[in-house]
């Protein structure tokens with residue numbers, strides 16, 4: 001009797017655990033704030049540093065902040081030049097004759113140290129490296145570490161790239177990450193099918 005009575009509770013607990021896991025996984029690659037302690041970005045050029053000691057040199061961008069495509073900070077300047085140039089061309093087309101809002105980056109190039117920090121956070125949350133590897137990539141396995149991926153900050157730009165990005169070869173890669181773009185086709189080509197599991 002005890003085992004049958006406790007079953008619904010176990011199911012409820014595992015559902016709660018799964019949604020926690022999902023929200024943490026998204027936080028690793030998400031432009032939405034996730035509670036990381038950080039100083040606000042400063043226009044005065046002072047170094048931004050996270051609670052974990054990550055800085056501009058790691059490509060660290062505080063939650064809630066974003067960078068324009070002409071930023072000289074490493075998160076943008078160390079992106080693959082082809083990716084950056086495709087994004088700038090898309091931005092020009094998006095803005096047209098107006099000087100509307102451009103494309104801003106919530107996450108771009110990341111150091112391996114930064115990626116390992118995200119992985120270590122995932123290990124803490126999931127309890128094992130094996131489980132964490134299902135959700136967060138390690139080191140240069142991440143397209144962000146290779147400078148080949150950006151997470152778009154602005155919803156309007158995200159929407160524009162989702163509609164027209166393939167004109168410049170820009171594709172949404174993961175079905176559950178509307179913000180994560182990589183060069184995945186020739187300009188004007190068709191984007192490959194989106195992968196269901198985002199762990200960029």
Ligand SMILES: [Zn+2]
Pocket residue numbers: 029107144149150151179180181200
């Ligand atoms: Zn991403």
